[in-house]
Amino acid sequence: MTDHIKTTVTDGVQTIRMNRPDKKNALSRAMYCAMTEALQAAEADEAVGCILFTGAPGAFCAGNDLADFMEIAKGGGLPTEVRDFLHALAKAEKPVVAGVDGLAIGIGTTMLFHCDLVLATPKSEFKTPFVDLGLTPEAASSLIAPRLMGNQRAFQMLAMGRPFDAEFARECGFVTEIVDDDVDGSAFAAAKAIAAKPREAVKLTKSLIRGDRSDVIERIDKEIEIFAKRLVSKEARQAFEAFFSRKG
Template structure:
């Protein structure tokens, strides 16, 4: 589930499924998408903060849940795609607090954040190719822009994990927090919320630039991702992954 609260201009979106390492279900994606979408027109909301649980930000997609709802409808109509589009269209500053695992979409959503705080035990990995898939959330565009081709290839194609220090050097993380990472991220979100909102919105828009190319890349990734779901090597990779989970 997603626990939502709005206080002092900051909407906190806490991933709260610790028994499954915060693996994201369709319902959780829908909650996140709705929160971002509604936030665009809420004048009382000036900043979003996404955080998880101790030692786990998110393990990424709940694969079993994803395969069920992806099999019932077109990929473009799934909750995860709604969330990815909401990330691109989000107009409010976005802060993340990462403690422990940040896998798959837990990695790629960080590229949409304005500020990312991580604990020393952050573990960032995107095993898309290992599952016979391709990167998503516009990461195939944002990754090279953010960290250069070589590091983006290492993270998104080789699936190499980044620890907190590596993620900071790559530009995925702003600050490594030795103490309470959630508190540090919240303090930053509150600082953002305290500033003149129109000036903040205009400044952020200038920094982000035109997002048409990003939106187009997200849609391109979605089409390729959907086609990959029926590829023999992808089916075999998913079967192997699910077998490991049952052991």
């Protein structure tokens, strides 16, 4: 377990807070494990009617920790932590809400495609710079993004790495509502209202809306297979070296 993921249950809402503000909530392997365990616990807890993801002011999630990726690339294989988290998120039967402020990079954006409600502040910025790092999309984003926003906007996001502001993200369909302040409070209020509704009826309605998710799970696994190969590619190695040389 890690202190970088905080979980609480209040008024039927399990809040999963990414709490690594010094790294802008870049996700480590331990954080993935903790979020997977939190999702599984929420699904099993009868006191929980809704799941809420939040981050830190100015940084919802800056994506994967690239230092972890460097170590993984040297080892020649992708551990299961990311896959386990994405499976748990994609298969979640209970509603999932997210409150976003500031940076939502890489998986900080693509995880939102699996949420049922996303609130964001005007300061939010969504970006998936996979190709710039010599990598490819994940979280079934190559399947879900074109469905949400069409092929051309999906190409802008996933292949070109174009940043989307909150208003454009709302137009594209993966942000539900823009809130001017206190996104945590607004998101919790929405999650609490969902949790107060008849639980089984909500779960069944979500299942009908989401439909059969086997194609999503299949795409997650296919993307991870390609992603793992890209991690050890010359392009990715050069991109990582350039990134860390700039930081140094």
